Structure formats: C-alpha cells, structure tokens
Amino acid sequence: REQSYSFISGGSHLAVWPHELQAAAISVLCPLCDAEVVLPPGGVGQLPPRLRGAAVGRCQTCGAALCPFCRQAHRRQKKTASHAVTELESSKDCGQAGRPLFCPSHPSEELRLFCEQCDQPVCRDCVVDRHRQHPYDLASNVVHRHGDSLRVLLESTQQRVSTLEDALSQIDGMGSAVRVRAEAVAAEICLFASGYVKAIEEHRERLLKQLEDLKVQKENLLHLQKAQLQQLLLDMRTGMEFTERLLSSGSDLEILITKGVVASRLAKLNSVTYSTRPSVDDSIQFSPQERAGQCCGYEVFGAILNKVVDPAKCTLHGEDLCIARQNELTGFTLLCNDTTGEQMRRGGEAVRVTITHKDKKDCAVKPTVCDNGDGTYHVSYSPEEPGLYAVCVCVKGQHVQGSPFTLTVKSKFRKHQGVFHCCTFCSSGGQKAARCACGGTMPGGYQGCGHGHKGHPGCPHWSCCGQVTKSSECLGPPNDSSQRSLLRTVAL
Numbered sequence: 008r009e010q011s012y013s014f015i016s017g018g019s020h021l022a023v024w025p026h027e028l029q030a031a032a033i034s035v036l037c038p039l040c041d042a043e044v045v046l047p048p049g050g051v052g053q054l055p056p057r058l059r060g061a062a063v064g065r066c067q068t069c070g071a072a073l074c075p076f077c078r079q080a081h082r083r084q085k086k087t088a089s090h091a092v093t094e095l096e097s098s099k100d101c102g103q104a105g106r107p108l109f110c111p112s113h114p115s116e117e118l119r120l121f122c123e124q125c126d127q128p129v130c131r132d133c134v135v136d137r138h139r140q141h142p143y144d145l146a147s148n149v150v151h152r153h154g155d156s157l158r159v160l161l162e163s164t165q166q167r168v169s170t171l172e173d174a175l176s177q178i179d180g181m182g183s184a185v186r187v188r189a190e191a192v193a194a195e196i197c198l199f200a201s202g203y204v205k206a207i208e209e210h211r212e213r214l215l216k217q218l219e220d221l222k223v224q225k226e227n228l229l230h231l232q233k234a235q236l237q238q239l240l241l242d243m244r245t246g247m248e249f250t251e252r253l254l255s256s257g258s259d260l261e262i263l264i265t266k267g268v269v270a271s272r273l274a275k276l277n278s279v280t281y282s283t284r285p286s287v288d289d290s291i292q293f294s295p296q297e298r299a300g301q302c303c304g305y306e307v308f309g310a311i312l313n314k315v316v317d318p319a320k321c322t323l324h325g326e327d328l329c330i331a332r333q334n335e336l337t338g339f340t341l342l343c344n345d346t347t348g349e350q351m352r353r354g355g356e357a358v359r360v361t362i363t364h365k366d367k368k369d370c371a372v373k374p375t376v377c378d379n380g381d382g383t384y385h386v387s388y389s390p391e392e393p394g395l396y397a398v399c400v401c402v403k404g405q406h407v408q409g410s411p412f413t414l415t416v417k418s419k420f421r422k423h424q425g426v427f428h429c430c431t432f433c434s435s436g437g438q439k440a441a442r443c444a445c446g447g448t449m450p451g452g453y454q455g456c457g458h459g460h461k462g463h464p465g466c467p468h469w470s471c472c473g474q475v476t477k478s479s480e481c482l483g484p485p486n487d488s489s490q491r492s493l494l495r496t497v498a499l
Contacts, residue, residue, distance in 0.1 A: 067091040108260055112137075121146045121263055128260055150259040153266050160273040161250050164243050167277065171240045174283040178233045181285040182226060188289040189222040192311070195293045199309055206303035213302070217311045218291070225287045232286045243276050294346070312346075316356050318405035320344040323412075331390055331416045338374075338387035341400060341407065351382035357403050358384050362414065365395045372396065390416040421481040425471025430463060431455025434470065444484050445473040 034043050062072040066081060068090035073081055081087045108128075110116045116130035124141040134143055196214045250269050253262060297310035325339030341358060343351045355378070364370035374388040390396065396414040400407050425444070428434035432455060435441035439453045447456025447463040456463045468475045472482040 062095060064092045064094050067093060118260055119146060120144070121149050123149070126267070128263055146259045146263055150262055154254060154262055157250060157254060157262070157266055157270060157273075160270060160277065161247060161254075163277055164247055164273055168240060168243055168247070170283060171236055171243070171281075174236055174281075175233060175240070177283070178229055178236070178285050181287070181289065182229050182233075184289045185222060185225050185229070185287070185291075188291050189218060192218055192291050192293045195295075196309065199293075199295050206305035207307060210299065210302040210307040210309070214293075214309060214311060221291060221311060225289075225291075228286050232282070236281060239276070239279055239281060246273050246276055314345050314351065316343045316351055316402060317346040318402040318407050320346065320348050321402050321407035323400060323407065323409050329412060329414055331388075331414060333390060333393050333416055333419050336387060336389045338385060341384040341386060341402075343382045343384070343402060353382060354378040354380040354384075356384075359399075359401045359404075360386050361397075361399045362388055362390070363397050364392060365397055365413075367392065367394070370394075390414075392416065393418045421483065423469050423471050423474075423479075423481040425469050425481075427467060427469050427477050429467050430457045431470065432457040443468075443470045443473070445470075 034045050063075050064073045064078045065071070066073060066087070069087070071077075071081075072095075073092065078092060081090065081092060108118045110118055110130035110133060113130050113132040116132050118128040118130055120129045120131065120134060120143050121127070122129045122133070122138045122141050122143045125138060128146060129138050129143065134141070193215060196211060196218065199211075246269070250273065253265060253269060257265070292312045293309065294312045294315065295309045297308060297312070297315065299307045299310050301307070321341060321343045323339055323341055327337065328339050331337045343356055343358075345351055358376050358378075360374045360376055362372035362374055370392050372388045372390050374386050377385045377387070379385060386400070393416045396416060397411050398414045400410040426434055428443075431441050431443040431447070432449060432453060435455060438455075439451070441455045443456045445456050445462060445464050445468055447460060448454060449457040449460045464473070464475055466475050467477075469477075469479075469481065471484065474480075474482060
C-alpha cells in the first residue's frame with residue numbers, strides 16, 4: 008500500500024502522502040545544517056541517504072515510519088504522545104553506505120550512471136528514454152571531478168574559520184578594554200565629584216548613569232557583532248563537518264547526489280560579508296571643565312565626551328574676512344575643532360552669527376549659516392549699508408577664535424566719470440573755466456591744473472576725483488560747487 012512520510016514543521020508532526028508531494032513542491036530543513044532541501048517527487052524515500060534520517064521505528068496508530076528525531080517528536084506532541092511506536096529490526100544498522108540505490112522511474116534498475124547534461128544519476132533505462140542523446144558516464148568515473156570541487160570549497164571555508172576565530176578574539180579583547188576604560192572614567196568622575204555637596208553627588212550619579220548607558224551601548228554593539236560572527240562560525244563548522252563526513256564515508260552516488268546542496272550551502276556561507284574589526288572602540292573620556300548646567304540649583308561641571316567641540320579651538324577662514332562690498336554676497340568659513348584642536352568631522356553644532364552696524368544700531372545684516380556636515384560652516388551675507396560692522400561668531404554660546412571682529416563694508420564700486428589726464432590745460436585744450444578735482448590752478452585766470460603749477464600732483468590723475476591710480480575706484484568730486492565745471496572737463 009501507499010507509504011506515508013513523517014516530518015516536523017513548526018513544532019508539529021505531519022504525515023504526508025506521496026500523491027500530496029507531487030501536487031505541490033515541499034521543502035524540509037536539514038536537522039544538521041538547517042539547509043533547505045526540496046523533496047523529490049518520490050518523497051523522503053528518494054532523498055539521498057545522507058540527507059534523510061534512517062527509520063528506526065514505526066507508529067502503530069498512524070503507520071508512519073520514524074527516524075530517531077521524528078520518533079522523539081512523535082512522543083512529545085500531545086496529539087501523538089499516546090501512539091504506540093515499535094522499534095524496527097533493522098534499526099541497529101542505520102548506515103546506508105554501500106547499499107545500492109534504485110531509479111525512482113525504473114525501480115528494478117540500479118543507479119550506476121551519471122547524466123552530465125542533467126547533472127543527476129540515472130539508470131540504463133533512463134539513458135535510452137528521457138536522457139537519450141545526453142552525454143553520460145559511469146558514476147565512478149565522474150565522482151572524483153565533482154568531489155574535487157567540494158574540496159576546494161571546503162578549503163576556502165577552513166581558511167575563513169581561522170579568520171573568524173581571530174575576529175572573535177579581538178572582540179573579546181575590545182570588550183575587556185571597554186569595561187576597563189569605563190571603570191577608569193568612573194573613578195575620575197567619583198574623584199571629581201567628591202569635593203561637592205548634595206548637588207554634586209546627584210550630578211555624579213547622573214554622570215555614572217550616562218557612562219553606564221554608553222558602556223552598555225558599546226557592549227551591545229560588540230555583543231551583536233560577536234553573536235553574528237559566532238552564528239556564522241557555527242554554520243561554517245557544521246557545513247564543514249557534514250562535507251568532511253560525506254567525502255570520507257559517503258559512496259560515489261551519495262557524493263554526486265548531495266554535492267549540489269552541499270556546494271550551494273558552502274558557497275552561500277563563503278559569500279557572507281563580515282568585518283573582522285570590532286564595531287566600536289574604547290574612546291570614552293571625561294571632561295571636568297565642560298559646563299553641565301544646573302543641578303539642585305547649583306551650576307555643575309563635568310560631562311562624558313566622545314568628541315566635543317571646543318569654541319576656543321574653532322577658527323575663521325576667508326580671503327576677505329574683514330572687508331565686504333555694499334549689496335554684494337560675501338562670506339567666510341567657520342572650522343569647528345575639539346579640545347585637542349582636531350576637526351570635528353561632523354555637524355549639528357549650535358552656531359550663532361550676528362553682524363551689527365557700529366554707528367546705526369538699528370542696521371543689522373541677517374547672515375545665513377550653512378552646515379556642511381563635516382565640522383565646517385559657511386556663513387554668507389549681503390550688507391545693504393556701507394560702514395563698520397561688529398561681527399560675532401559663537402559656538403554653544405561662546406566666542407570662537409577672532410570673535411568679535413570688525414567688518415568694513417565699502418560702498419558700491421564707482422566708475423570714474425572724468426578723464427585720466429596729465430593736466431587740465433592739456434585735456435581741455437587751454438580753456439580757462441575747466442577745472443580738475445586735484446584742486447590745482449594756473450596764473451592768468453585758469454581754474455584748472457597745469458604742469459608745474461600750484462596744486463598739480465606731479466603725475467597723471469583722474470579729473471573727476473584726483474586719484475593718481477588709473478585702475479582705482481572713483482572717490483567723487485571734493486565738493487558740490489565744482490561739480491558743474493568738473494562735468495564740463497569730463498565732456499571735453
């Protein structure tokens with residue numbers, strides 16, 4: 008009659024019939040390595056001997072053949088605990104090595120051949136039926152080639168095992184270092200707080216709680232990494248042991264039949280990525296100078312630091328840090344450093360920048376602070392009024408290096424409206440009414456400058472403002488009364 012098969016799924020005992028296996032593909036987990044194995048159409052009976060448990064008992068109530076694992080589960084489940092299970096006579100010899108295997112499609116034919124195209128053992132009837140014209144060979148001729156591929160994977164797995172063992176050793180060492188460092192910092196905290204009264208005692212307990220949380224956080228991360236690596240190591244060792252037993256005691260057909268599952272399992276384990284370095288370090292520090300706010304109405308100091316910004320070590324950088332132009336966008340960069348002067352490499356600090364006109368108290372510039380996320384902050388602004396401004400840059404409420412500083416905002420760049428000449432007499436063609444902003448005059452009623460005469464600067468200059476540099480900015484006429492004559496000089 009039709010033979011049923013017994014499985015353990017989700018803690019429940021199941022009885023499955025062969026026609027149910029054919030209706031839908033069913034997978035079971037290997038009790039040795041947890042690898043998922045798809046049942047063949049013939050059911051558990053067609054599994055390779057190394058992938059199925061040998062039956063050692065039979066349930067008289069439900070008629071299921073039970074392996075040692077299923078027999079134990081059969082007795083443990085409430086629904087089947089009362090079933091009578093008898094021992095099989097052949098249970099003493101559970102080994103399958105050397106026992107011939109027969110073709111599921113041709114039960115009378117033994118599996119002696121191996122189809123290279125289909126990558127599976129076949130019988131003589133198969134090669135003239137479904138595997139016609141497929142390349143095939145005796146199983147004993149091809150087992151060495153397939154066994155060598157498994158040995159290569161096994162060697163690769165063995166190398167990774169030693170690496171994992173070293174990583175676990177480093178994690179254990181780092182865990183000890185974290186605990187030692189935490190104890191040292193706790194001692195510093197206790198020493199610092201011993202000179203204070205009740206407020207400081209409470210502050211000490213708060214610091215110790217923060218330190219404990221930080222230590223637990225680091226240890227949890229190390230524990231998680233250790234657990235992951237231990238599980239990976241366990242999986243690799245289980246796979247290695249199974250593969251070694253298969254290669255040492257398995258028959259040719261068993262190796263050929265199970266090589267796919269074993270190779271897939273080892274390849275999957277070898278492809279897992281992992282870090283051989285501890286995921287955290289032991290950088291825990293205590294800063295007694297750090298302001299810690301109020302505790303019981305008293306200002307207290309001291310804080311746990313991983314890496315904290317020090318405003319006194321922060322610096323300002325920019326080509327024209329103290330000079331700007333009216334209505335022109337300009338700016339500078341703030342570089343935040345820690346207590347050792349090293350760049351913070353992270354953002355999120357409380358940066359405040361104020362730009363206020365020194366003469367016009369109601370005139371202020373609203374700057375924009377951009378957090379670059381790497382410990383630098385770009386400050387940009389566009390002043391609308393010329394004059395002198397006071398610039399304050401604070402981090403965590405404290406001035407940085409060079410703050411406050413004076414900013415000079417110049418007016419818009421003014422182009423020259425006159426001519427760059429040697430003197431008024433030459434540029435105007437000798438007109439007496441033409442004037443120059445340099446203020447020079449000539450005898451004979453000439454109101455402009457001339458070479459060697461009073462007020463002449465002695466070199467070429469601009470008629471509109473008197474500047475002697477040709478590429479300079481125009482400063483404008485010295486007074487409004489001369490504007491008309493200067494414009495006449497410009498026109499000339």
